[in-house]
Amino acid sequence: MKVPFVDLGAQHRALRKEILEAVTAVIDRTAFILGEEVDAFEEDFASYQGVDHAVGVASGLDALTLALRAMDVGVGDEVVVPANTFVATALAVSQVGATPVLVDVDPLSFNLDPGALEEALTGRTRAVIPVHLYGQIADVDAIGEIAQNAGLMVIEDAAQAHGAEYMGKRAGAWGRAACFSFYPAKNLGALGDGGAVLSNDEEIVKRLRLLRNYGSERKYEHVAKGVNSRLDTLQAAALRVKLRHLDKWNEQRRWAAKIYGDLLGDTGVLLPSVGPERRHVYHLFVVRVSDPVALQAYLASRGIGAGFHYPRPIHLLDAYSDLGRGRGSFPVTEAAADTIVSLPMYPEIKEAQLAYVCEQVKSALASGVTTIVDTPSAVGAG
Numbered sequence: 001m002k003v004p005f006v007d008l009g010a011q012h013r014a015l016r017k018e019i020l021e022a023v024t025a026v027i028d029r030t031a032f033i034l035g036e037e038v039d040a041f042e043e044d045f046a047s048y049q050g051v052d053h054a055v056g057v058a059s060g061l062d063a064l065t066l067a068l069r070a071m072d073v074g075v076g077d078e079v080v081v082p083a084n085t086f087v088a089t090a091l092a093v094s095q096v097g098a099t100p101v102l103v104d105v106d107p108l109s110f111n112l113d114p115g116a117l118e119e120a121l122t123g124r125t126r127a128v129i130p131v132h133l134y135g136q137i138a139d140v141d142a143i144g145e146i147a148q149n150a151g152l153m154v155i156e157d158a159a160q161a162h163g164a165e166y167m168g169k170r171a172g173a174w175g176r177a178a179c180f181s182f183y184p185a186k187n188l189g190a191l192g193d194g195g196a197v198l199s200n201d202e203e204i205v206k207r208l209r210l211l212r213n214y215g216s217e218r219k220y221e222h223v224a225k226g227v228n229s230r231l232d233t234l235q236a237a238a239l240r241v242k243l244r245h246l247d248k249w250n251e252q253r254r255w256a257a258k259i260y261g262d263l264l265g266d267t268g269v270l271l272p273s274v275g276p277e278r279r280h281v282y283h284l285f286v287v288r289v290s291d292p293v294a295l296q297a298y299l300a301s302r303g304i305g306a307g308f309h310y311p312r313p314i315h316l317l318d319a320y321s322d323l324g325r326g327r328g329s330f331p332v333t334e335a336a337a338d339t340i341v342s343l344p345m346y347p348e349i350k351e352a353q354l355a356y357v358c359e360q361v362k363s364a365l366a367s368g369v370t371t372i373v374d375t376p377s378a379v380g381a382g
């Protein structure tokens, strides 16, 4: 049996006709830049998330960068981001000329630790970017309270959390803005790159619409030094079709997570921890063992794809050696990096495939390929 890490083909085969019709309609209208498909997708997606406005942009990284620019965050400012995230969260801060200030994460959720945020505040801190990692909303109550007291802006990195909920509300409910990616493998993915910023703040939305389009609202008038970062119209057309299936896909991911939980529950492998009142949408299904690299190789030799998210924390990436934070700076993040492995997860995964993955994880444990880690703060083989 083969179980890929993700299977984008499965979802596109089912929607092939619908997507081709939507894309063909754009080609026939020859309206390739912005226009009604982008407007319609922005409305649909904002309403899906329960936020007033969406601004479609070219990628998730651009969504974060433009959100920071729209809030005038720049040179001399500090922005707090978790050390355990995809590099784009920090890169956006660097792109606007501000300094990313890394903080450690919570050992159970792997999301930004509010206590660490509080300790990282300085007179220059302007904003914080909680990442809703793996598909679970961060500790937005505590972060929001700290931000409010310190006068910080909250920008949600929701690139892995389309449709995720906390207390019945979706990303965009807590920040001045929430940033999304439509990279193909995300819970809502385009046929290429894409992203969006959601916000209830009309001023921010107005600035974003300018910034993504050469600083221009009307032809020949350029009121800001903007960029070209528009959500592609063909992508918007495909995304609109796919959005209608997102709730069903998220439910299928949650079903797969439950099967994993049932089948691996008695192995001692640390499974994802779901916080109170949260609807986790399992962009990734991340478990922890002592030797994730050995487990991945073992699974690969048996036709199963696994990944690491993320094997190197931001402060240990060459790109961020200038932060001067070596090993030991963020113990929880580092322990996570050394012990995490992401098992196959996509909406169309079959029960027999899930059973096969679990059987092979058990056989890896039985043959000593890896052992379990028994506490969330345990450190792995490295």
Ligand SMILES: *Cc1c(COP(=O)(O)O)cnc(C)c1O
Residues within 6 Å of the ligand: 059, 060, 061, 062, 085, 086, 088, 089, 131, 157, 159, 160, 180, 181, 182, 183, 193, 194, 195
């Ligand atoms: C994917 C991702 C991004 C970046 O999105 P792109 O569309 O690839 O630029 C940002 N933050 C997180 C947490 C992500 O997972």
